[in-house]
Amino acid sequence: MTEPKSLAEVRERIDALDAELIRLLADRQVLVRAAAAFKVDEQAVRAPARVEQVVALARERAEREGLEPAVAEAVWRAMIAAFIDLEMDQSGVRRARG
Secondary structure (H helix, E strand, C coil): CCCCCCHHHHHHHHHHHHHHHHHHHHHHHHHHHHHHCCCCCHHHHHCHHHHHHHHHHHHHHHHHHCCCHHHHHHHHHHHHHHHHHHHHHHHCHHHHHC
């Protein structure tokens, strides 16, 4: 990556990356919604062991790519929590609990 020449260029690049991240998150959302169809209860949706596996993998990948692992972990945990909420709504788990 070449060094940006101005703050405006930094912001432009960040905006472009954000657009790509949104596209990728939309793809992830499609898969989360598909996964919801296979899950029948809150434990299956929350899947704490799977969450830890995904976070550990994110930390490993971050380290290889030069991203602070703690940043990757914080982002992934927030993303996973948001998708768990979506999946719970999609699967009807919240409605079933009352």
